[in-house]
Amino acid sequence: MRVAGIMGALVVGGLNVASSQVVISNSTEPTVYAYCQKFQTLYTQIREQRIPPDSARLQFSSIMYGLQQRFRSNESYQQDSIQRDSLRRTGRYFVFPLRGYTASSIGGTHGEGYRSVGFDLFDYNVRGSHPAQDIFISDRNQDNIDDRTGGPVDILAMTSGVVVGIETAWKPGSEYRGGNWIWVYDPMLHGLFYYAHNSQVDVTPGQWVQAGQKLAEMGRTGYNAYKARSPTHLHLMYLQIKPDGLPQPINTYEWLLTARLSK
Ligand SMILES: [Zn+2]
Structure with a gap:
């Protein structure tokens, strides 16, 4: 539990919040880190179909509500939020999630790889939708090595947020489609970014990441991504959390077009 406490403090520290203030005012509520652990457990249960979709929905919305409350409870943070909100309107809020690449590497010609119809985060059997952009x-x-540079390609956080779940143990032969994935909750947007098919994950649940920070290295993990017919890519999804606490996919294409590039 000592470790959990430290992780929670690190998360809060990343937001420049006085940690003592948070601890005193909300000592009876779960920490951000506790919500990250709940998210990690829930998503793993969904994937393994160990939880009925309706129960998963309830748990998900409760975790999202909890995270929202934890990040909302500080005034200095809200001022910060207003500043970043204006940044977002100018199109500079987002960092392109591949170092050394631009929007021309997005699959398709106008981002038409995005198909949200039929998506259900809580039922792993539902297939056919692709509420995401693939970036190649x-x-x-x-071999996961960039032919142009001779090195791996860094996956970068599109925005700042807290890592709420990771998978690092995907093995060839596994039917799990996301491979080694990362979920990051952005409290400013009140939404979740999902980065899938990584070869290596460099962050842990509870960790605060800044926009542009390295999260992972691109890979070919995941049931379909591992197959030879699939070119090496990042699968990027964003889920907006609605007022009822449930997720709604949003097309990130416009964000990717205006995102800041990293060399
Ligand atoms: Zn994809």
């Missing part, structure tokens, strides 16, 4: 690298021999 040059990797003809499919």
